[in-house]
Amino acid sequence: MSLSHDQIRRLAQLARIAVRDEDAETVRERLNRVLGLIDQLQAVDTSGIEPMSHALDIVQPLREDAVTVSAQRERFQAAAPAVAEGLYLVPKVIE
């Protein structure tokens, strides 16, 4: 599997990453090397083998449905690039 420039552009859009035109060929070439590496898996017979998503095959613990943390909006929003009146600011999305 080797990706074209168009496919890389589509992927970068899905990942919300702006790739500069002058970097596009390097990105494509190195990404294709990595895909060459992972393509080795296709040759392995895994019929009847269950996917393993967790290292210890444990189940998700559940806690009581109780309030455990308090609202600390000001403290958390101190790290944000742009806030006003307790809201996070982003460019206008609705005209």
Place this chain on the structure above:
Amino acid sequence: MLNSGLGELQAALAARKISSVELTRLFLERIGKLDGALNAFITVDEETSLAQARAADAVRAKGAGGPLTGIPVAHKDIFCTRALRTTCGSRMLEHYASPYDAHVIEQFGRAGAVLLGKTNMDEFAMGSSSETSYFGPVRNPWNKKLVPGGSSGGSAAAVAARMAPAATGTDTGGSIRQPAALTGVCGLKPTYGLVSRYGMVAFASSLDQGGPLGKSAADLALLLNVMAGHDARDSTSVDRPKEDYTRELNTPLRSLRIGLPAEYFGEGVEPGVLKCVREAIACFESQGARTLPVELPNTGLAVPVYYVLAPAEASSNLSRFDGVRYGHRAAQYEDLNDMYCRTRGEGFGAEVQRRILVGTYVLSHGYYDAYYLKAQRVRRLIARDFAQAFKLCDVIMGPTSPTTAFPLGAKTDDPVQMYLSDIFTIPAPLAGLPGLSIPCGFDAQGLPVGLQIVGDHFSEAKMLGVAHQYQRDTDWHLRAPTETPL
């Protein structure tokens, strides 16, 4: 003091031979002297460290305190700290001030340890050489033209150059063990779930695990005593009784069964590495341990499996960096979508972008079964190999890394070559197993070689005991780099 183990430092502090303020100053001065050339630290703040040292001295003055009270410890800059910024080696988090401490940081704080600084690392822990950091590469104290390994290269270099008595790191595919090997220090990746991931910036959540780096197995045991423990804020933190990881340090090796996988001693391993590892195994045998062959036939598939699963998890985890709630935001953009794209294009370096793109690809419609589920199935085959092996043996030994430290820039143009340097460290985390690297000699160029010890789940105490018995008979772990004389 610079070359002392944690036990000796503890005794000196308890006997009032030295205060924590004096000890902390000693290491801060050494950082000031050496780190301009090594770049092992991203952030050091003398006032923060000295204030914590004064507090520790006050505890000691009352006759209280534990094994680590007053001892300076450096933390990988992936652990969130309220006292110092947390960058994760990225422009994205260059100015990030965390509103909370990671569980590991809280644990060291409760133990009275002093925060000595935040160490340099590959950006978002993605790398094997500590060259992808936005803050510049870390250099190996044994030879400044060489890399220290990665991603916890700053922590490893700091301990190797005796700029810190001990440090923390994180390991996803080898990020504690490989830099420990390449810098001649000890590093332990615990069983998945033993150390809480709360406040540890996420890379690949099903693999990420924090652990200690230090000069000896005995030091690692003391550090793990502080780091390990259940934490309800990490849903994968295991709830099991607290252990004393020093309890097996003096257990003799008689009847120990060491498994040797042929796959770890084959082509691609440097002769100088093989020689040191074989001599180390002979040393264990002379102490009464017995060796036997074990089979890990899917070892060669571990790297491809990892480079599907880790990027997939990373692409999901790193979607949080959108320029809205924290971190970098592009200065110029046309609309919301453009703001996301430019923010992430500017904030992430090339390796992080590559892994996000690979992860996006393997998770995308039409490829999910062929790549992601396929990799999860092969992951189970790898885990089964280990389970079979541990029916026959107590620990598995081999080289931590196929090579000693390599030159800066040697592998930066070819990601696959860089990835393959973790060929022996990637399998253990895929199976959730603990892995330890300890120094076992030097190659012909005088560069340190690491011996890897992989144990069964939750067998850290035994593994540290095995390593300690070796370190009673050898002095590789006490050798400090000649480029950074004591």
